Amino acid sequence: MDETKLTSGEDALIARYFQPLATDPGAFNLVDDAAILKPSADDLVLKTDAIVEGVHFFPDDPPDTVARKALRVNLSDLASKGAIPAGFLLTLALRSADDAWLAPFARGLGEDAARYGCPLLGGDTVSTPGPKMISIAAFGRVPPGRMVHRSGAKPGDRIVVSGTIGDAALGLDILKGGAVAKALAGDVAAREMLVGRYRVPQPRNALAQAVRDHASAAMDVSDGLAGDLAKLCAASAVSAVIDAPGIPLSAPAAALLARGTVGIGTIVAGGDDYEILCAIPENRVEAFAAAAGQAGVAVASIGTVIAGPSAPKFLDAQGREITLKHLSYSHF
Amino acid sequence: MDETKLTSGEDALIARYFQPLATDPGAFNLVDDAAILKPSADDLVLKTDAIVEGVHFFPDDPPDTVARKALRVNLSDLASKGAIPAGFLLTLALRSADDAWLAPFARGLGEDAARYGCPLLGGDTVSTPGPKMISIAAFGRVPPGRMVHRSGAKPGDRIVVSGTIGDAALGLDILKGGAVAKALAGDVAAREMLVGRYRVPQPRNALAQAVRDHASAAMDVSDGLAGDLAKLCAASAVSAVIDAPGIPLSAPAAALLARGTVGIGTIVAGGDDYEILCAIPENRVEAFAAAAGQAGVAVASIGTVIAGPSAPKFLDAQGREITLKHLSYSHF
Numbered sequence: 001m002d003e004t005k006l007t008s009g010e011d012a013l014i015a016r017y018f019q020p021l022a023t024d025p026g027a028f029n030l031v032d033d034a035a036i037l038k039p040s041a042d043d044l045v046l047k048t049d050a051i052v053e054g055v056h057f058f059p060d061d062p063p064d065t066v067a068r069k070a071l072r073v074n075l076s077d078l079a080s081k082g083a084i085p086a087g088f089l090l091t092l093a094l095r096s097a098d099d100a101w102l103a104p105f106a107r108g109l110g111e112d113a114a115r116y117g118c119p120l121l122g123g124d125t126v127s128t129p130g131p132k133m134i135s136i137a138a139f140g141r142v143p144p145g146r147m148v149h150r151s152g153a154k155p156g157d158r159i160v161v162s163g164t165i166g167d168a169a170l171g172l173d174i175l176k177g178g179a180v181a182k183a184l185a186g187d188v189a190a191r192e193m194l195v196g197r198y199r200v201p202q203p204r205n206a207l208a209q210a211v212r213d214h215a216s217a218a219m220d221v222s223d224g225l226a227g228d229l230a231k232l233c234a235a236s237a238v239s240a241v242i243d244a245p246g247i248p249l250s251a252p253a254a255a256l257l258a259r260g261t262v263g264i265g266t267i268v269a270g271g272d273d274y275e276i277l278c279a280i281p282e283n284r285v286e287a288f289a290a291a292a293g294q295a296g297v298a299v300a301s302i303g304t305v306i307a308g309p310s311a312p313k314f315l316d317a318q319g320r321e322i323t324l325k326h327l328s329y330s331h332f
Numbered sequence: 333m334d335e336t337k338l339t340s341g342e343d344a345l346i347a348r349y350f351q352p353l354a355t356d357p358g359a360f361n362l363v364d365d366a367a368i369l370k371p372s373a374d375d376l377v378l379k380t381d382a383i384v385e386g387v388h389f390f391p392d393d394p395p396d397t398v399a400r401k402a403l404r405v406n407l408s409d410l411a412s413k414g415a416i417p418a419g420f421l422l423t424l425a426l427r428s429a430d431d432a433w434l435a436p437f438a439r440g441l442g443e444d445a446a447r448y449g450c451p452l453l454g455g456d457t458v459s460t461p462g463p464k465m466i467s468i469a470a471f472g473r474v475p476p477g478r479m480v481h482r483s484g485a486k487p488g489d490r491i492v493v494s495g496t497i498g499d500a501a502l503g504l505d506i507l508k509g510g511a512v513a514k515a516l517a518g519d520v521a522a523r524e525m526l527v528g529r530y531r532v533p534q535p536r537n538a539l540a541q542a543v544r545d546h547a548s549a550a551m552d553v554s555d556g557l558a559g560d561l562a563k564l565c566a567a568s569a570v571s572a573v574i575d576a577p578g579i580p581l582s583a584p585a586a587a588l589l590a591r592g593t594v595g596i597g598t599i600v601a602g603g604d605d606y607e608i609l610c611a612i613p614e615n616r617v618e619a620f621a622a623a624a625g626q627a628g629v630a631v632a633s634i635g636t637v638i639a640g641p642s643a644p645k646f647l648d649a650q651g652r653e654i655t656l657k658h659l660s661y662s663h664f
Binding site for chain 2: 026028031032033034035036037039040041042043044045046047048049050051052054055056077080081083087089090091093121122123124126127128129130131133135137139140144149150151219220231235245247318
C-alpha cells in the first residue's frame with residue numbers, strides 16, 4: 001500500500017543479494033515467477049518453518065546466524081525424516097533494505113545452502129512495519145514410502161537422541177541475562193558455546209540415511225525433548241521411560257545442572273536443540289550407533305519405549321519419577 | 333522466547349482450524365513434521381508469496397478474504413506458468429490465537445483449497461509481536477520442460493491479458509478513502525466490486541492449459557501491468573507496443589477513467605490485478621482465444637511484441653506515447 005516507484009528496489013535487492021545464491025538451474029536465476037524441481041522417483045518431503053525477530057532470534061543477533069538458523073531449523077526436520085535436501089524457497093519480511101544486515105544474511109545463507117547441498121530456488125521479499133521474519137519452505141527427497149514418521153515406535157524400541165540436549169536453552173538464558181549468564185560470568189568459552197548452540201543449530205543431516213535405515217520413528221527436538229517425546233509417543237500410541245541421567249549433556253550444561261544453577265526441567269523442556277530424537281528397535285541400536293559414528297554424530301540411548309497411553313516418564317538416578325512443570329515451548 | 337507452557341496452544345490451534353483442511357494423504361493429518369508429494373513424471377513448479385497486514389491487506393479486512401488472497405496470489409503464479417495446483421504449505425504469524433479471526437480465515441482457506449484443487453499439506457504457526465503475516469509456498473505440476481517462462485516472447489507475438497486491468501488499484505483507493513471513494517460515494521455496487529477485486533483476486537487457473545499450449549511467454553500481473561510487461565520484455569530481450577485504449581477495463585474503471593477521476597497510470601501501474609499477461613504467436617491467437625472462451629475467461633489482445641531493448645510503449649487513441657510516472661509497485 002506504499003506508493004509505487006519507478007525503479008524496483010525489490011528487484012535490485014534480489015539481484016544483488018540472492019541471485020548469486022540461486023545456482024540451481026531450476027531457480028532460473030530468480031528472474032522468473034517460479035522455480036522447478038525436476039521429477040525423480042523419490043517422494044518429495046515438504047517442510048516449512050519460520051523465525052520471527054524478538055521471538056526466535058534477537059534483534060542484535062548477527063545476521064549471518066539468523067540466516068543459518070532460518071535454514072537449519074528446516075534442514076533439521078528433513079534430517080529427522082530421513083530426507084536428503086533438494087532446495088528451498090525463502091520469504092523475507094524486512095522493514096527496509098538495509099545493506100549492513102542483508103549482506104551478511106545472504107552470505108550466511110549461501111554458505112549453509114552450499115554446505116548442506118540445499119540450493120535457494122526462489123523466494124519473496126516483502127516490506128513489513130513489524131519485526132523481521134524469515135520463512136523457509138525446504139524440500140528433500142526420500143525413496144518412495146520411506147519418510148520416517150513420528151508414528152511407528154514400538155514397545156521395546158530404544159529412545160535415542162543425537163548430540164547434547166539443553167545447550168540452546170542455556171544459551172537463550174545467557175542472552176536474556178538470566179541465572180546461567182551470572183553463573184558463567186567468568187567463562188567466556190562456555191558462554192559462547194551455549195549462545196552459539198542457540199543461535200546456530202547443528203542439524204544432523206549427516207544422520208539422515210542412518211535414521212531412514214534403522215529408526216522406527218523420528219522427529220527433531222525443536223520445542224523441548226520432553227514435549228517432543230510426548231508427541232512422538234502420542235503419534236505412535238506408546239509411552240516411554242527415560243533415564244534422565246543418561247541424557248547427553250555438554251560439559252557446561254552438566255556443570256550447571258550439578259551446581260543447581262538450572263534444573264533438569266530447563267534442559268528437557270527448553271527447546272531449540274535441533275537434535276534428532278528417534279526410536280530404534282533393540283536389534284538395530286548397534287548398527288545405528290555404528291552408522292552415526294561413521295557420520296561423525298554422537299548418539300545416546302536414553303530410554304525405552306513401553307506400551308500404554310500414559311505420558312513419557314523421566315526417572316532420576318534413584319529411579320524416581322521427575323515432575324516436569326513444563327514439557328515444551330508453545331507459541332500460543 | 334516466551335515462557336514454555338504445559339499444554340501447547342499451538343497444537344490445539346492447528347488441530348482445531350487446520351487439520352480439517354489437510355485432506356490430502358501426503359499431509360499426514362498435520363501430525364508429522366513434514367508432508368509428502370508423491371513422485372510423478374511432471375516437473376514440480378514451486379512458488380512462494382507472502383502478504384503482510386498493513387502492506388498487502390488491511391487490519392480490518394474480513395479474515396476469509398485475507399486467507400483467499402494469500403492462497404490466490406500464489407495460485408495466480410501457478411496459472412501463469414501453465415501449472416496445475418498440487419498443494420501448499422502455510423506459514424501463519426499471529427499476535428494471538430484469536431478464534432474470531434482464525435475461524436473465518438481457516439474457512440476461507442479451506443474453501444479455496446477445495447475450489448482450486450490445491451490442498452493444505454503442512455505449515456507453521458508462529459507468534460509475532462508485529463503485523464499478521466501469511467506466507468504460502470504453492471506447488472504445481474507441468475509436463476517436463478513445459479513451464480511457461482517470462483522469456484520466450486518473439487517480435488510479432490501479440491500481447492494478451494485476461495480479465496480486466498486496474499480494478500484492484502481502484503479498490504485500494506476506495507479503502508484508503510481516495511478520489512475513487514469520493515467519485516463512487518453513491519454507487520455501492522461499483523465500490524463493492526472494486527474493493528472485492530483488491531481483497532480477493534480471481535486467479536486464472538482455468539487458463540493454465542491454454543497458456544501452456546499457446547503462450548511463448550507468460551507471467552501474472554501482480555505489481556502493475558506496465559512494470560510486469562517491462563519484466564516480461566526484459567526477460568525475453570524484446571520490447572512491445574501497447575494500444576492503451578485496448579486494455580480491458582471494467583465498466584466502473586472505464587467510467588472513472590473517462591471522467592478523469594483516475595489516469596491511465598493508476599490503471600496500468602497499480603498492481604494487484606492477478607490477471608495473466610502473455611505473448612501469443614500471431615497464428616495461435618485465435619486458438620488461444622477459443623480455449624480461453626471454453627475456460628470461461630475473457631482475454632484481450634492489447635499490443636504487439638517488437639524487437640529492441642527499449643521499454644514497452646503505451647500509445648493513446650491518437651497513437652501518441654503515454655508517459656508513465658510509475659511502472660509498478662515495489663516494496664523497497
